[in-house]
Amino acid sequence: MRNLKNDFARVLSGWEFAAAVAATVVLCFSVQVYVDYSTSKAYSVFEALFLIKPAVRAQLPDFLPPMIIRMALTGYSAMALPVTASFPFVISFIAERTSGNMILTLSRTSRGKYYVSKFVSAILGGGLCTALGVIIFGIFAFILFQNSCTLEQIEWAFPNGVLAGLAKKLLSAFIYGMTSVLPAFFICAFCKNPYIALCFPFMLKFILEAVLVKIQTNAWASKNYAVSDFIAPLFPDAASRLVYAEVGKSFWITLIVTVIFAGICFAGFAIIMEKRTDRGH
Numbered sequence: 001m002r003n004l005k006n007d008f009a010r011v012l013s014g015w016e017f018a019a020a021v022a023a024t025v026v027l028c029f030s031v032q033v034y035v036d037y038s039t040s041k042a043y044s045v046f047e048a049l050f051l052i053k054p055a056v057r058a059q060l061p062d063f064l065p066p067m068i069i070r071m072a073l074t075g076y077s078a079m080a081l082p083v084t085a086s087f088p089f090v091i092s093f094i095a096e097r098t099s100g101n102m103i104l105t106l107s108r109t110s111r112g113k114y115y116v117s118k119f120v121s122a123i124l125g126g127g128l129c130t131a132l133g134v135i136i137f138g139i140f141a142f143i144l145f146q147n148s149c150t151l152e153q154i155e156w157a158f159p160n161g162v163l164a165g166l167a168k169k170l171l172s173a174f175i176y177g178m179t180s181v182l183p184a185f186f187i188c189a190f191c192k193n194p195y196i197a198l199c200f201p202f203m204l205k206f207i208l209e210a211v212l213v214k215i216q217t218n219a220w221a222s223k224n225y226a227v228s229d230f231i232a233p234l235f236p237d238a239a240s241r242l243v244y245a246e247v248g249k250s251f252w253i254t255l256i257v258t259v260i261f262a263g264i265c266f267a268g269f270a271i272i273m274e275k276r277t278d279r280g281h
Contacts, residue, residue, distance in 0.1 A: 003109055003117035010092055011125040017088040024084050024133025025140070027077035034062040049144060058147050065141040066162050072134045073173055078237060082201035084133070085126035085177040086184035090197045093118065093188050115270045122185045123178040123262075130177025131170050138166070168243045176240035179258060180205075186265040189272035205236045233257040 011017060029045045034052070036043070045068060048057065057063040073081065096102050106114055183201035191197050212231050219227040232238060233254040242258075245251045 003105075003113055004120055007117045007121035008124060010096075011088045011121050012128070014088060014092055016091040017125065017129055020084045020087040020129040021132045021136065023080070023087075024077070024130055025136045027080055027084070028072045028133065028137040029140075030076045031071045031074050033068050033071050034060065045141075054146070057145060061147075063145050064147050065138070065145050066165060068141045068145060069134070069138040069166060070169055072137055072169065073130070073176060073240075078176075079206060080202065081130065081176060081180045082183065082205050082236075083198050085130050085180040086122075086198055086201065088125045088129060089118075089122040089181060090184050090188060090194050093122075094192055094194050094197070098192060111274065112270075115266070115273060119185065119266050119269070122181050126181035127174040127176075127178035130180070131174040134170060134173040172240045172243040175242065176237060179239045179262070180236070182262055182265040186268050189269040208234075209236060 031045060032042050033045055034043045034048055035041070043052065048063065061067065096105070180201075183204060184197050187197045187200060212235055215231055216228050219225065219231075229250065232250065234257065238254045239258040242251060242254055245254070
């Protein structure tokens with residue numbers, strides 16, 4: 001617990017954590033929130049603020065602050081999540097390694113405890129910076145988008161209540177951030193280059209999503225829903241959807257796949273670190 005406290009404090013206190021939160025907020029402003037079907041024009045939050053008059057926005061349920069918050073971490077904001085969520089841990093860990101501080105830390109604790117501490121601090125840091133980014137984005141949404149929609153419209157958008165809907169969104173963001181750190185965490189076991197550790201998971205997520213979306217689209221077109229259900233847990237954002245899913249076969253399969261993937265990343269990190277001959281250099 002002492003190791004975890006120190007590692008987590010190191011991740012949170014660095015400028016990297018603040019930069020990751022700020023980047024998450026900015027990226028959330030790029031999400032698509034409204035489509036004008038008369039012109040087929042899609043508007044992001046940024047575009048809506050500058051191109052749509054406040055009087056028009058006030059009459060549209062799409063611009064309810066809770067509705068805008070619900071769209072966070074979609075589109076480009078989700079695509080960049082492996083970078084933003086991993087940034088605090090990757091920079092902190094590589095700096096510790098290249099400075100030689102890792103040797104001093106390992107001299108005071110066991111290697112197993114060190115690996116566990118790094119793993120937990122990495123995923124908690126990624127989840128927290130992502131959730132904080134969504135919270136700050138939500139505050140801006142409530143300030144910038146004043147809406148006169150009726151209570152019935154709000155209840156239609158959030159049948160279980162606005163607070164419950166927002167709480168689920170934050171929990172989903174936290175889980176999404178946690179799982180997005182895992183590839184970079186594994187890569188840090190054998191790579192000291194922060195650009196590779198951050199960019200490779202980004203490219204991997206992009207390629208994986210493109211392949212899975214293509215397979216899913218073809219499966220839907222041919223009404224082969226078994227294939228679609230089979231690949232659903234493999235999507236990078238699958239774990240974040242557990243918050244909204246009903247407990248059933250799909251829920252448990254997705255949870256098991258996520259846990260197995262996390263276990264593989266941790267085991268790979270620990271094994272590679274144990275096999276390294278530099279022993280912390």
